[in-house]
Amino acid sequence: MSNILFFIKTLVITFLLAAFMQAQVGKTTIEAHIISWISNSSITKPLQQVAEAGAKLIRNSWYEVKNLVESKIKTQEAPDQRRLEVKLRRSKEFLREQAQKAKEEFRRKNHHQVDRAWDETEKQKSHQLKQGP
Numbered sequence: 588m589s590n591i592l593f594f595i596k597t598l599v600i601t602f603l604l605a606a607f608m609q610a611q612v613g614k615t616t617i618e619a620h621i622i623s624w625i626s627n628s629s630i631t632k633p634l635q636q637v638a639e640a641g642a643k644l645i646r647n648s649w650y651e652v653k654n655l656v657e658s659k660i661k662t663q664e665a666p667d668q669r670r671l672e673v674k675l676r677r678s679k680e681f682l683r684e685q686a687q688k689a690k691e692e693f694r695r696k697n698h699h700q701v702d703r704a705w706d707e708t709e710k711q712k713s714h715q716l717k718q719g720p
Contacts, residue, residue: 608618625631 610617612620
């Protein structure tokens with residue numbers, strides 16, 4: 588419950604402060620006076636320089652770490668020549684079993700064809716015998 592009250596109090600203070608800063612003093616608002624005071628202050632230039640130096644330090648450190656990691660990971664091949672290949676190999680026993688099954692299936696299919704051809708020749712022979720010479 589205290590978190591909700593804190594949130595509501597903070598929200599009310601924020602709205603009051605924003606409304607107060609919109610009040611005009613002379614020709615400009617309090618907000619404009621504060622912004623011009625901050626931008627013309629003598630402390631903003633050194634703070635800006637410190638912020639730029641910090642950003643540059645972070646950027647340079649990041650590039651150094653990135654280059655160090657890349658140099659450790661890189662292979663001798665160029666990036667466009669890297670190949671990620673997955674090779675699946677069957678065992679010799681499996682290949683032998685498959686070859687044996689294929690042979691048996693082939694023989695079974697061909698045996699039926701031979702049987703049909705044999706039956707047809709037998710029919711032709713019996714038909715010739717019935718017709719006579």
